Amino acid sequence: MADVLLEVRDLKKHYPVTKGLLQRTVGWVRAIDGISFTIENGKTLSLVGESGAGKTTAAKMILMLEKLTSGTIIFKGQDIYKFSSSQLKTKYRPSVQSVQQNPWSSMNPRMRVRDIVAEPLVVNTTKSKEEIRKRVLELLDQVGLAPNQADYYPHEFSGGQRQRIAVARALALNPSLVVLDEPVSALDVSIRAQIMNLLKDLQLQYNLSYLVIAHNLATVRFMSHSVAIMYLGQIVEYGEAEDVFTQPLHPYTRALMSASLLTLPEDEDQGITPIILSGEMPSPLNPPPGCRFHTRCVEAMDICSKVEPELMEIGTHKVKCHIHANPDVSPKPS
């Protein structure tokens, strides 16, 4: 792991809940509760989970759009919260760019594509107009758009093409890390494949690192080198993507995987049935004691509601579950 680009250590984000005239703090929403991960150069890490798991909050803190409550984020060996504002502007922000989920709302409808893609260059560099013009055309070419399309407005493009424009804008400053927040979930099936292939090609070409936020496990398997499964503000399973997908250990990961596997009617006749979890994710305002997943877990034991399991190295990757921590305690369905 010599080639670490970004490291996150014990990151927490708690939002205060206020009440009454004096806005007294009456509780905390534990959106993120102690997560750690690393992103290597030229590699992709995916944060996976359902809505409310805290994946987007984590991405926002890395993009410094949201202040952290505690923990550290280390970029190329330096703590990003110790950067001065000028260092942030020259060293950090240009190197970390993002592509948002919805290409219909991430662009100013009154700007031409040329200006949208040029904006990061105008703000962050001292390039001449001619240099910027050249760079914009080069970027559009890389994402598969024609030079004459530079003068169009966003509404003249389809969703897939807009997402290409968003990628071009994110690449304008030669970043080392791109945060992709659900990059394909707003797109049609046949267009998703085009964008995912494009993102993979660009990664190889420029040695980019990606932090992918996604809820679709199949997309994640295709895109990622490593993966972290999140549940209610915590990472429950973390490791190399192939290890996690071929040997899922946490019951939540297994349920998520079963939800995105293709099960044909005849598979079910043969007894291959998907795992269906009961209930919904509890509120992060008042997370359950012990393991946060125990209220929905099909393999929950007595200990699960009392003691919170540690994220422990089991076999090839890390998992936060009592079943694997105590091999002598045999799991019994509750």
Added chain:
Amino acid sequence: MSKIILEVEDLRTSFFTHAGEFKAIDGVSFTVHEGEIFGLVGESACGKTVTGLSLLRLLQEPVGQVVGGKIILNGRDILELSKKEMREVRGKEISMILQDPMTSLNPVYTVGNQISESVKLHQHVSDDKVEDEVISALRLLRIPAPEQRIRDYPFQMSGGMRQRVVGSIAMSCRPHLLIADEPTTALDATIQMQYLALFKDIQKQTNVGIIFITHDFGVVANICQRVAVMYAGKIVETASTSTIFKAPRHPYTHALINSVPRLDRKDDRLYSIEGQPPSLLNLPPGCRFAPRCPDVQEICQKEQPPEVEISEGHTVSCWKVK
């Protein structure tokens, strides 16, 4: 096979705008049997939602109009019904579940109130019986503690629960046909699984025929018995779910299935269809998929392919198959 409850023949729906006529659906035919879940799959703007709205005659007239074809529900053509007669059918014989439960419920009425609306309209029961009907509709969708829940407002419920309420409204009069338009797209993966399992149970319990509109092949595999794949306003292939997955014959179906990343294997590259669906204002004269098709022939660009039945229940519109 069981009784046919819906027969759609050569349905054509257009939208007339200042830019011209958009042929949103151009000659779509299919049947739905009693107690069957029939999938209608395709990408955005292929006409799947418009098909659903045409069946309920909920198009915004005069902009959107059914311009041809027949919709035969339980033996009579509902396109010939008057508006008043149609109101009797809607909600009672056919009903619909929309995609987004955040917007399809009224925020200022309790869920009980919203479910009772269709009960009062269609079932001639006394007022004190209405509540029982509402509770039984909630119970059918397995909403816990329905006696208390009927007094809740939509904002007091989670997305999954709200979608169940929408389902209760649709099922409250025990319709023969239910149109579910992407009912699980706005839900999380594990909640989606719960909802799909519930759907299968309801179908078994009530023997309702369901048209399940979706873009997600995973959902199709999980829940549908038969599937029709739509592209640019036409059905390109209809077959049983396992045939669609194991032996698709139309190049579009094939491409669509292969462009979805799979969880059970590691792909280095995804199969992708270049280009985009054609504009409905300016459709190609031949096969609509021809500009993107990898196996395109000369005839494809000139003439529309006929629908051919290649085996029982498996029809394809493609010159390659012909």
